Amino acid sequence: SKYNAEQWVKMAKEAGMKYIIITAKHHDGFALFDTKVSDWSIMKASPYGKDLIKPLAEACKKEGIKLGIYYSHDQDWGNPGGSTGRRPMNQGWANPDAEKIDAYTLAHNGSWDPIQQSATFNEYFNGVALPQIKELVTNYGDIAVLWWDTPVQINSAQAREVTDLIKKYQPNIITNDRLKRGDFVGDFKTPEQKIPNLSELDGMDWETCMTMNNTWGYRTADHKWKSTEVLMRNLIDIASKGGNFLLNVGPKPDGTFPQESRDRLAQIGKWMKVNGEAIYGTHANPIANVDWGRVTAKDGKNSTTLYLSIFNWPTDGKLALKGLKNEILAASLLGERSALKINKVDDGTLEITGLPNSAPDKIASVIVVKLDGLAKRKVIDQPGKIKSGSID
Structure with a gap:
């Protein structure tokens, strides 16, 4: 194996990432850590x-990167009693025994192997899931996030037991919304493979999780890589709506990252080194929406700074911002000291002129606008509209 944790963390840090979520156990039940409660682990199998x-x-501690852990707490195909989440055979590869397998899984609560039914879910929960969660929150230092997935059978009492356990050992930890449906909403929602539109935002914190191609793991046949432009503009779009971006990297069997992933991470890092100010610590766009890019904002003590990330560079050297209620103190290209010309017309439209003929950055060029006073944030009070992938 060529697995090198320090290289992984340094690559993430150089890309501009602030935290990492690592899969400790996925639905196959295989633990990638030293667990004492199951032999189905990297240590013993x-x-x-x-x-x-x-x-x-x-490595995360050394580099100042927060560590989060993904743990499939309910669905577990390898440890008896875990949920199996039945899927019809027509969702996978062709199989001559598909009809027989479908009949078996339908009659056995989704299980396709008799050993999966040799224990109850309660036995699995008390004998595997809960002890492993304790191992994860006690053996690896500070854990910033626990990222649950696909709740099937867990009940409210068990979810409460999990929550009390992790808060006992990691009082500052945050969790997503996939521990249990309904009454355990967690700290943030998790739209999967999509970015919510503005009508879906409901006022709750959220994080889009998305792949670089179409695969969460590593698949040699998947060459449908998103371009760096798409990934960067996705990040900016998410930030402009007040969300976080959890970008998946699927390592190869030898523990290294695919070259396509490495290239894109390096290119993202290059943009972030210049323009990260427009992403880090910002909040959602407080002004009218624009058709040439996205807007993020940062509040100081007495003023708001707007970051205009321009996707479609104006050919006439002018940029318009509508509906501004604050006076404008200054505008400039991010990273440059020379001020741009600003003019506010009667309807509140701000015109920024004197722009270069061509975009300083082909993916997204950033103009910084400092307002006199604080811009009023948009109030979002639509209940429960963000969909969270596999939990829905």
Whole structure:
């Protein structure tokens, strides 16, 4: 194996990432850490035989990157009693026994192997899931996030037990909305493979999780990579709506990242080194929406700074912002000291002129506008409209 946790963390940091979510156990039930409660783990069921999470936790601490953990707490195909989440055979590859397999899984609560039914979910929860969660929150230092997925059978009492356990050992931890449907909403929502439109925002914190191609893991046949432009503009779009971006990187079997992922991370990092101010610590666009890009904002003590990320550079050297109620103190290209010309007309439209003939950055060029006073934030009070992927 060529797995190098320090390289992973440095690559994430150089791309501009502030936290990492690592899969400790996915639906197959295979633990990538040193667990004492199951033999189905990297320690006992692989030739590698070493804990993957421990060196990553150490590297994150060294580089100042927050560590989060993905843990499939309910769905577990490898440990008896775990939920199996039935899927019809026509969703996968062609199989001559598809009809027989479908009949079996339908009659056995989604399970396709008798051993999966050899224990109850309660036995699995108390014997595997809860003890492993305790191992994760006690053995790896500070854990910033626990990222649950696909709740199927967990009940409210069990969800409360999980919540009390993790808060006991990691009082500052935050969790997503996938522990249990209904009464355990967590700290943030998780739209999957999509960015909510403005009508879907409901006032709750959220994080879009998305792949670089079409695969969460590593698949040699998947060459449908999103361009750096798409990934960067997705990030800016998400920030302009007040969300976070969890960008998936699927490592190869040897523990290295695909070259396509490495290239895109490096290009994202290059943009972030110049323009990260328009992303970090910002909040959603407080002014009217624009058709040439996206707007993020940052509040100081007595003024708001707007960051205009321009996707479609104006050919006439002018940029218009409508509906501004504050006076404008200054405008300039991010990273440059020379001021741009500003003119506010009677309807509140701000005209910025004197722009270069061509865009300074082909993906997104950023203009900084400082307002006199604080811009009033938009109030979002639509109940429960953001969809959260596999939980819905």
